[in-house]
Amino acid sequence: MAYSLKKEVEKPERLVGGHRLCAGCGASIAVRGVLRALKPEDKAVITNATSCLEVSSFLYPFTAWQDSYIHSAFENAGATAGGAEAAYRVLKKKGKIDETFKFIAFGGDGGTYDIGLQSLSGAMERGHDMVYVCYDNEAYMNTGIQRSSSTPRFADATTTPVGTVIPGKPQNKKDLTAIIAAHNIPYAAQTTFISNFKDLHEKAEKAIYTEGPAFLNIMSPCPRGWRYDPENLAEICKAAVDTCVWPLYEIEYGVWKLNYEPKKKLPVEEFLKLQGRFKHMFKKGNEWMLEEAQNYVDQKWETLLARCK
Amino acid sequence: MTIRDRLSGNEAVAYAMKQINPDVMGAFPITPSTEIPQYFATYVSNGEVDTEFVAVESEHSAMSTCIAAQAAGGRAITATSSCGMALMWELLYVASSARLPVTMALVNRALTGPININNDHSDSMGARDSGWIQIYSETNQEAYDNFIQAMPIGENKEVRLPVMVCQDGFITSHAVENIELLEDEKVKEFVGEYCPENYLLKKENPLAVGPYDISNYYMEHKKQQAEAMKNAKPVILSVAKKFEELSGRSYGLFEEVEMDDAEYALVIIGSSAGTAKEAIRRLRKEGKKVGLIKIRVFRPFPMEELAKALGHVKAVAVMDKAESFSACGGPLFAEVRSALYDLDHRPKAINYVYGLGGRDICVEDFAYIYDQLDEIVKTGKTGETYRHIGQRELGGGR
Amino acid sequence: MKDIVEIRWHGRGGQGAKTACLLLADVAFSSGKHVQGFPEYGPERMGAPITAYNRISHDRCTVHSNIYNPDYVVVVDETLLTSVDVTKGLKEDGAIIINSDKKPHELRPLLRGYQGKVYTIDARKISEETLGRNFPNTPMLAAAVKVSNVVDAEHFIQNMEASFKHKFASKPHVVAGNMNALRKSLEEVDAG
């Protein structure tokens, strides 16, 4: 059925208000976007890696989740979702359950790119029927904006502060979506919040309703960590896509597909200039940073185009 | 009635698992527990159980799998040893605080530094405060019997705590000995169905597990956990009683050997208790009033019961198969000596750390320890309380 | 048989000393005895010297230590005699059984002054003649039973036949070969 935002927003919210995430947080937008793709009649078990999302969405005795929810630790959301799914399979086999349940794990980039990567990789390889969603805000925001392997080069983070000798994070961002795709799982994709959420919705729907393991990487801006006014979230997401810093693509059973190609690929500055974490890159004498950032984006974009041919 | 067989400790535990037919097993290989998931995987492959066997990529994920599966409404088991359990450490606390009665077969092995694959209790003793019920086994028979009793204990509504059933790596896990097995139906009936009140996959209402607990709630939840551990004691005894009716084999919080008139006693855990029993048999023939207490249940700790059982002895040697580097004694010593504190007439107490990393202890060593107790009573001088036995020393030593 | 018999096995990793030790435990168990069969474990791989133990008793033996004063020692590979102190702690009224084509008196000089009984059996020859391959386990097991007498020889034969028939149900010739190996071994143990 064709996507209709109007229809989709009529569905009951599965993440209610009253959670304690920051004003303008991308994480809850990602969660709402993904859960909207669930058929209302299907139940879900949500797993959460320790993260901003986790500590804000289930502060005893208040859960923001309408569905069953389990948090156990930082680095094990993959295994946790897999464990619940394994129990589901056996209880279903034994005739103890007849409802349909879907298994969705949410982790930040710290819990996904870094400390939870092993558990995620294991769960993907074992083939659990689950979706792992990374809401990628490019640093450890829960503990106070420390760099992760998802933090882009030159970003000012509290463990890669811009100093007189080192200009922010020295390393480039890890390409996690490609790493997960290399597990040869049925479905992997990356998306963010643009226009009417069609891209996110359709990817979430495919991820949830494709049998077997699926992975969604959702760029989810963090106003505090990226240093911008919360109201500008949509603008930043659009810039990320139009500069090809965060391309929208999916990999279905090993086939790469580009979902959006900007009519005019914007220079990377258009994304960087909106955020305080990259402010130093625009100082006189730092032109080389912008140049290197542009070169990196160009090279990654060309690689992606080649893969999607 | 019962089935006579000869099995290693690992085979025995795997066989108990098969008879129980749990819902999910999450496991990762580590010596010396590896055989348990291996045997179990064979049962899975041959369709002898319905279990979803999740061969995870680490022990951390093994325990994560078990926690989620148990929360989902299934019965979850694992087996591990040593560093494997150390890697689970974070999640041991999660399982117990979320009140999920996961069952673990722990095949005790020394913790690394340096690496060593042989037996001691440093792994489980390191996790003694993680909120798990800990039951120790002397023999393959006890490992089997204890594993069958674990679920009725842990799943009891007044308890709801995870249980680890420990046996000594290689010493019992890889040693074939005679064993009496129960019929499948009897085990199934004894263990029963797992019927939690709330679980993730429940149709009627959702369940949220693992909150962020601010200071205003955390302590109340810890108090609940502490109470649950207290509740476990009578439950352990009543499950043991039912098990005795089924099997004829009797279990308590600890086993007393020749304690009625004993003047000198050992307190010990695990397989070496059997070796000490042989020493007692020989020394009793010489008219020496020696006895021992073998701790079966270390968590909850049988504090009052131990004080009562040791009230009449003159001297006691507490045997620790784990270091705690307190510079004053091992973990069992600390707790046993604390138990003795309330007695009006306390026995003299010394500690022996023994058997680390598979260092053998034999009948003669126990005879020597009873001699030492005799010496302490005769001279009235306890001397050094924190002792080690079995290591080489300049100028000899025991 | 005494109340308790303790046996120590010496072999090399991969040779089957551990299997023979567990088989002996099986055989003794089937004759109603209490048994223990346990190998000593280390990080060693194939070819390294290994030790395994049996305790066989009328009543349950609770001891869980290694065996330091065995009644019998079984050496599955005679090349170990020069590198391992195989008679260490071996009771003088006990015996050592060695897999070798040599006579006992030829090996005694290698036994570091051991004064007790020495038996040899050419397990390789028997195995190759009866099974077509060098599987020293079956002959060594038979020799251990014969010398230690932990199980009545007739009972042993019957029991092993049942076990082989179960194990090799689809290969009757293997059963026959193994039974031949056992019978031959019981006859060909050399005392000295």
Place this chain on the structure above:
Amino acid sequence: MIKKASEINETTPWQEMTVGGEIYEGGTAALVNTGDWRTYTPGFLAEKCTHCMLCIPYCPDSSIPVKDGKRQNFDLMHCKGCGICYKVCPMKAITFDKEGA
């Protein structure tokens, strides 16, 4: 004895709290007033709204109700005043002002 989430608070004795911090109902966070975090408040100009619904998925706090295909006025109990909706509205049907101003 065990209370519902709405009845559990910082005076509840341990005996009456749910075991292990479990909660047996969905969405109890809806009871929490996060609206008082707000310094800027969005306003809804119903006459300008075309009900394109673009603002709704962008709201991190589920504060824009929908009924019978129509966008409703804000649920200010949970709105933290981030202003994303104000920026994404193509019809300028959302205002964004300092609280109380």
